[in-house]
Amino acid sequence: MATRNILKQGDETLNKRCRPVTQFDERLHTLLDDMAQTLRESGGVGLAAPQVGILRRVVVLLDVNKDPEELVELVNPEVIEKRDEERMIEGCLSVPGVYGYVTRPHYAVIRAQDRNGNWFERAGEGMVAQCFCHETEHLDGHLFTEKVEEYVDVETE
Known part of the structure; x- marks a missing residue:
């Protein structure tokens, strides 16, 4: 496993649509293992392949609703259900130090493949649903800053 560099806002790779695996x-x-290592070292909750310069539809995230937290690998993910919106503070490893309120679903279901190509569905609530949406938007070339309703200083919130 290796730690990969996380691209920052302004890198054109982050604005490109990823190809299916x-x-x-x-x-x-190897990509999934490296992304998991990079996520662990970053202190983040989710990481999409374009954030490490790979234009493929691959995401790793932490299911923070599990105890202990569970690493989830998503290949070719698609959010197939969303409901019960809530306004929450969001940030991004590719936009360090920037936080803002974004409206996201409180509940979401994602359909994806595992590292061996097997399809599965997984439901998530709260931060996990938020992460499903945030990370799949990366795969289509979007950053959360496009959805921010109000920027905040997390030091004073």
Whole structure:
């Protein structure tokens, strides 16, 4: 496993749409392992492949609703259900030090493949639902700053 560099806002890679994964091989497994290591070291909750310069539809995130937290790998993810919106503070590893209120679903279901190509669905609430939406938007070339309703200083909130 290796830690990869996280791209920052302004890098054009972050604004590009990612291609689906079609080969479930050792290269994908290495990418997933490296992304998990990078996420752990960053202190973040989710990381999408374009944030480490790879234009593939791959996400790793922490299910913070589990005890202990569970690492979730999502290949070719798609949010298939959303409900019960709430306004929450959000940040991003690619936009360090910037936080703002974003309206996201409180509940979401994601459909994805695992590292071996098997399809599954997973439901999440609160921060996990937020993360499902935030990370899949990265795969379409979008940053959370496009959705911010009001920027906040987390030191004073």
